[in-house]
Amino acid sequence: MVYTSDNPDNSLLISKLEDTFGLALVRHKNCYLGFLNEAEIYFAEEYLKKSDYDFCFWGGYENSERKILCALYNDFVSDDVPVSAIEFSYRKTDKLSHRDFLGTIMSLGIERDTVGDILIEEGRSVVFVKTEIKDYIISQIDKIGGVGVKISEADLENLPDKEEFKDQTVTLSSLRLDAIVAVFAGVSREKAQRLISQGLVMINYSPCSSLSRKVKVNDIVSVRKHGKCIIKNLIGETKKGRLKLAVQFIR
Numbered sequence: 196m197v198y199t200s201d202n203p204d205n206s207l208l209i210s211k212l213e214d215t216f217g218l219a220l221v222r223h224k225n226c227y228l229g230f231l232n233e234a235e236i237y238f239a240e241e242y243l244k245k246s247d248y249d250f251c252f253w254g255g256y257e258n259s260e261r262k263i264l265c266a267l268y269n270d271f272v273s274d275d276v277p278v279s280a281i282e283f284s285y286r287k288t289d290k291l292s293h294r295d296f297l298g299t300i301m302s303l304g305i306e307r308d309t310v311g312d313i314l315i316e317e318g319r320s321v322v323f324v325k326t327e328i329k330d331y332i333i334s335q336i337d338k339i340g341g342v343g344v345k346i347s348e349a350d351l352e353n354l355p356d357k358e359e360f361k362d363q364t365v366t367l368s369s370l371r372l373d374a375i376v377a378v379f380a381g382v383s384r385e386k387a388q389r390l391i392s393q394g395l396v397m398i399n400y401s402p403c404s405s406l407s408r409k410v411k412v413n414d415i416v417s418v419r420k421h422g423k424c425i426i427k428n429l430i431g432e433t434k435k436g437r438l439k440l441a442v443q444f445i446r
Contacts, residue, residue: 211228215227215228215266222268225265225268225269227263227264227266229262229308230254230262230308230309230323230325231252231264233400236252237415239264249267249268250264250266252264253271255278255312255323259312277326278311278323279323279325279326280351281324281346282321282346283319283339284318284319284344284346284347285318285342285345286318287318289318289342291315291339291342293315296315297310299339300332309324314354314356315355360445361445362441364430365442366439367437367438368438369438370409370411371406371407371408372398372407372409375410375426379418388406391403391406392404392406395418397416397417398414398416399414400417410426413427424444427440427442427443
């Protein structure tokens with residue numbers, strides 16, 4: 196989804212942002228909005244940078260994907276953010292997916308923005324939710340996808356692995372989108388161009404079909420089924436005139 200200033204979805208998000216900061220000012224305390232997805236977070240951050248508001252995002256752990264917006268009136272304290280983590284344990288032979296957990300939780304009539312990241316490994320999953328719905332979920336769920344589960348409060352010091360972050364320096368002939376996609380996805384330039392033309396590539400969470408679009412520092416390039424690549428820094432050029440980029444791959 197493309198977020199622009201006149202996009203109806205964007206206008207709704209702006210209203211929610213303004214309402215949240217308005218409440219913080221009236222109540223003289225931090226207020227919270229979420230969970231926001233990555234596209235919403237990106238837009239909210241760009242929009243709020245133009246204001247005098249103090250804010251941050253928190254999803255319950257470092258490097259979370261879905262996060263709650265914290266409208267700050269006082270200092271940020273992570274323990275004050277209304278996020279709870281629920282752990283589900285089950286037999287390792289039972290293969291449960293992100294969809295299984297989200298489908299079961301949503302079937303309770305729960306809104307999507309009250310559910311954060313879902314981390315899964317063999318026999319164990321941790322789901323981050325708004326604290327207000329934690330007890331309701333625990334009381335209502337004893338099976339996920341037909342599989343019996345045991346529920347407990349999650350140990351935040353021992354979470355399932357979510358994504359692999361890899362900092363790397365790459366060399367490119369240019370900053371064109373098809374060049375960075377080829378390196379990131381490990382495919383030929385021609386295959387990268389097909390991925391872009393098929394609508395499988397996004398820049399900053401907005402679909403991009405321009406093969407020659409130039410990427411820049413801090414851009415987030417997403418390729419479906421390959422993950423994300425964040426352009427961290429333009430280091431310089433090699434002796435042969437190729438560009439050296441510092442990037443972070445998130446698989």
